Each structure stands twice: as C-alpha cells, then as structure tokens.
Amino acid sequence: xxxITVLLEVRNLSNVYFRIKALSGSCxxxxxxxxxxxxxxxxxxxxxxxxxxxxxAFLHPESLVVFNESSNILRGFHHxxxxxxxxxxxxxxxxxxxxxxxxxxxxxxxxxxxPDWKNTYQYNPINISVSDVPEPPILTPTDLQEVMxxxxxxxxxxxxxxxxxxxxxxxWSNIPESAHITTQLQEKPxxxxxxxxxxxxxxxxxxxxxxxxxxxxxxxxxxKDTTVESTVMLRIQFPPKETHITIDPSDSVSVGTNVTxxxxxxxxxxxxxxFSWYKxxxxxxxxxxxxxxFGANRTNAGWYFCIAENEYGIxxxxxxxxxxxxxxxxxxxxxxxxxxxFLFIALYxxxxxxxxxxx
Numbered sequence: 001x002x003x004i005t006v007l008l009e010v011r012n013l014s015n016v017y018f019r020i021k022a023l024s025g026s027c028x029x030x031x032x033x034x035x036x037x038x039x040x041x042x043x044x045x046x047x048x049x050x051x052x053x054x055x056x057a058f059l060h061p062e063s064l065v066v067f068n069e070s071s072n073i074l075r076g077f078h079h080x081x082x083x084x085x086x087x088x089x090x091x092x093x094x095x096x097x098x099x100x101x102x103x104x105x106x107x108x109x110x111x112x113x114x115p116d117w118k119n120t121y122q123y124n125p126i127n128i129s130v131s132d133v134p135e136p137p138i139l140t141p142t143d144l145q146e147v148m149x150x151x152x153x154x155x156x157x158x159x160x161x162x163x164x165x166x167x168x169x170x171x172w173s174n175i176p177e178s179a180h181i182t183t184q185l186q187e188k189p190x191x192x193x194x195x196x197x198x199x200x201x202x203x204x205x206x207x208x209x210x211x212x213x214x215x216x217x218x219x220x221x222x223x224k225d226t227t228v229e230s231t232v233m234l235r236i237q238f239p240p241k242e243t244h245i246t247i248d249p250s251d252s253v254s255v256g257t258n259v260t261x262x263x264x265x266x267x268x269x270x271x272x273x274x275f276s277w278y279k280x281x282x283x284x285x286x287x288x289x290x291x292x293x294f295g296a297n298r299t300n301a302g303w304y305f306c307i308a309e310n311e312y313g314i315x316x317x318x319x320x321x322x323x324x325x326x327x328x329x330x331x332x333x334x335x336x337x338x339x340x341x342f343l344f345i346a347l348y349x350x351x352x353x354x355x356x357x358x359x
Contacts, residue, residue, distance in 0.1 A: 019127045020162060020192065022098045023134050025220035027163035030126055031191030032084060032091040034110060040117045047086040050109035051093065056122035058109060067093075070111055076102070086110070092191075094165065095128070097221055103130045135160060137170065137216040139230040146268075147203050148312075149238035155199040157214035157230070161185060162192070166219045170197040173213040178202045205238040208268050239313025240265040240273065245306055245320045252323035253296045259322065260293045263306035265315065276307040280319060296324045 022028035048070035055063035065073055067080040074080060078097045084090030091108055105127050109120040137159040147153060161167040167185050175181070179201040186196050197214065201207075215229040243265040253259055263275045277286040280303035286292065294300060301324040306317045 018124065018190075019129060021135065021160065022095075022102075022128055022130045022162045023218055023220060023226070024099050024130050024132050025222045026098065026166060026218065027094050027096045028098050028128060028130075029083075029162065029164055029193070030093045030095070030106075030128075032093060032108060032126075034089050034091050034108065034121060036089065036110065036112075036117070036119065040112060040115060041087070041089070043115060044112040044117070046113040048111045048113075049082050049086060049091055049093070050111060050120075051080065052107045052109055052120065053104050056107040056120050056125065058120055066106075094163075098128070098130050100130050100132070103128060134168070134216070134218050134226060134228055136228040136230050137214050139214045139232050142232065144232050144234060146235040146237050149203055149205055149236055151203045153201055153203050153234075155212065155214075155232070157197045157199075157216075158194045159216035159218075159228075160192070160194050164193045167193070167195050168216040168218045170195055171215045171217070172197070172199060173215065174210050175199070175212070176201040176204060176207045176210075178204070203234070203236045205236055205241050205266060205268070207234045208236040208238070208266075210234045235268070237268050237312060238266075239310060240267040240308035240315040242266050243306065243308045243315040243317045245304065245317050247320060247322065252325045254325045255297055257296045258293060259296050259300075260291055261304060261306075261320075261322075262291045263308060263317065265308035265317075267308065267310045267312075269310065272310055274309045276309070277304065278307070279304050296322070298324065300324070 020028055020030060048068070050065060050069065051067040052058060053064040053066050053076070057063055058065070064075060066075050066077055067073065069082070077095055080096070081094045082091065083094060084092040091110070095102070105125040107120055107122060107125055109118070111118045137157050140156045144153070157170055157172070159168045159170060164185065170183055172179075172181060179199050181197060181199050183195065183197040185193055187193050195216070211231050211233050213229050213231045215227055218226045220226060243263065246262045246264060248260045248262070249257070261277070263277070265273060267273050273290075274288065275290050276288055277292050278284075279286060279300075301322055303319045303321050305319045308315055308317075
C-alpha cells in the first residue's frame with residue numbers, strides 16, 4: 001500500500017485522500033513511498049511506476065493512465081518525472097506544467113517483472129487541486145499584541161512550495177532598522193515543502209503602527225509571476241519621545257495677542273499622556289493640558305518648557321522663548337540696566353576729572 005505521510009503507512013480500509021494544492025503553469029511534487037512484499041522486492045528484476053487519473057481500476061473505462069513506465073505512456077501532461085528510487089520503495093513524483101483540467105484524484109500503481117507483481121494503491125488516492133491564484137503566505141503571529149519598546153519580536157512568514165524545483169520567493173516591506181532575516185526551504189511533517197522566512201528585531205517606537213508585509217512571488221510558465229501578501233500591524237508601547245513645544249503665532253507677538261503653546265510628544269498608549277507646563281524661574285505648574293492659551297503681556301514673556309508623562313516614563317522638552325514685542329524681557333532689562341549704570345559711572349567720572357582740573 002501507498003504511503004504519502006507517516007499516518008498513511010498503516011493501511012486504512014476506507015479511502016484516505018491526500019490533498020495537494022497546485023498552481024497552474026507550475027509543477028507539483030507528490031511525496032510518495034510505497035510498501036510491497038520483501039521477497040518480491042528482493043528478487044524482482046525490474047520495477048515500473050504508473051499513475052492513474054480519476055478511477056483506481058487500471059482497465060476501467062473512466063480511468064486514464066497518465067503515466068506508465070513499462071509502456072512509455074504519457075497522457076495529458078507535458079512531462080512526469082519519478083524522483084524516487086523505486087527499488088528503495090520511493091515513488092516521489094513531479095507533474096510538470098499542471099493546468100486547471102488536471103484537478104482530480106490520482107492513484108499510484110507499481111508493476112514488477114520476474115517475478116510478476118502488480119498493485120494499485122486504491123486506498124490512498126492523491127487529490128490534486130489546481131488553482132490560478134496561490135494561497136497567501138501565512139504570517140505569524142497574525143495578530144501581534146502590543147509589545148514593549150526594546151522587546152525582541154519574532155515574525156514568521158511561510159508560503160507553500162508545491163513545486164520545490166521552482167519555489168516561491170519571500171520578501172518583506174517596511175522592515176525595521178534592527179531586523180535580521182533568514183529564509184529557507186523546509187520540509188514539513190507530511191513531506192511537502194514550504195519556504196519559511198524569519199524576521200527578528202528589537203521593537204522601536206519608530207515602528208509603532210507600522211504595517212509589515214510579507215510577499216510571496218510564485219514563478220509560473222506565464223508572462224507574469226504571481227504575487228500574494230499578508231500584513232501585520234506593529235503596536236509598540238513606549239514612554240514619551242520627541243517632546244517639544246510649538247508657539248502660535250511663531251514670531252514675536254504684541255501685547256494683548258492670544259498665544260497658544262502646544263506640547264507635542266509621541267507615546268503609546270497616547271490617550272493617557274499627562275502634560276505639565278512650567279515657566280523658567282517658577283516652580284509652580286502653570287497648566288496640565290496639551291495646549292495652553294493666554295493673552296501676551298509683560299509678565300508672561302520668558303522661557304517655557306513642558307513635561308510629558310505616561311505609565312512607562314517621562315520626558316522634558318527643551319525650553320522655548322516667548323517674546324512680547326514692545327516689552328523687554330528680564331534678560332534684556334538686566335543688560336540695559338547694566339549698560340546704563342556703566343555709562344552713568346563713566347560720565348560721572350569724566351565730570352569729576354574735569355571739575356578738579358578746572359579748580
């Protein structure tokens with residue numbers, strides 16, 4: 001009896017279908033081993049393979065022998081190749097350039113000469129399903145949960161390779177800067193093959209809400225190759241980043257103008273950021289909202305900074321100066337006062353020297 005997977009090595013009295021999905025314009029490889037009496041295998045001179053379509057009965061009117069080594073028969077296919085060593089009970093076969101009309105059940109048959117022995121493995125049909133569109137790659141995890149910044153993230157993308165001689169290629173888009181990617185063709189437990197691509201990277205706040213796509217490209221005997229893709233969105237949790245202040249209007253303002261200071265910060269989660277506003281030289285918190293609006297006057301000119309905070313951390317912005325036109329800020333006032341005092345002392349000294357000289 002025929003063995004396609006480990007489970008099928010034990011004969012099942014009911015039909016067990018092994019289903020393989022194939023892509024039109026490509027090939028399909030059927031992993032296959034069979035069992036036969038040891039005495040026959042040891043003494044036989046020749047072993048021939050045969051594949052029958054639709055009906056397991058070799059001479060049934062509805063059956064179609066698509067391949068028969070003993071009589072050099074090839075029907076309905078451009079080429080069929082036996083890869084396995086029949087003397088080792090290996091019958092892995094490749095059907096080339098499959099088309100939609102090749103969708104059907106197929107039965108393996110073995111024939112031996114001297115001594116003669118024939119058997120069709122009717123209880124283990126192979127169901128080949130040919131499609132014009134391949135299955136999209138499997139991207140895992142499919143729903144990436146929120147991860148902390150600097151956490152190692154592992155993504156896996158796999159695409160079926162029904163034709164290992166022309167396997168699909170896998171590519172990634174929106175790749176994080178720290179990503180390391182390895183790709184290889186692997187055999188699965190059922191002996192079919194898939195291309196696996198693994199991506200490992202450190203989660204960064206710059207990758208938050210980034211859609212990472214895995215694209216599988218399948219070569220075909222058609223004008224264009226076929227591509228399918230799967231996507232997952234990254235959700236990164238991180239403390240405030242790039243915290244800074246914007247002023248509207250941005251130039252110096254006149255007394256009485258409404259001024260809006262906005263504290264901008266990137267953080268996740270972003271809906272629970274706590275903002276705090278401060279003015280240089282004053283320890284009192286001015287406001288706790290993202291925006292602070294007030295009318296410009298002499299007293300509120302100066303340097304401002306804000307602090308953004310969430311459950312994962314805190315960050316202070318750089319200080320930014322609010323200039324009120326027509327009003328000297330404290331630093332300028334100090335410089336003017338010093339300069340005036342210096343000029344007064346210089347002039348007074350000159351006056352005294354002149355007065356003494358005249359006397």
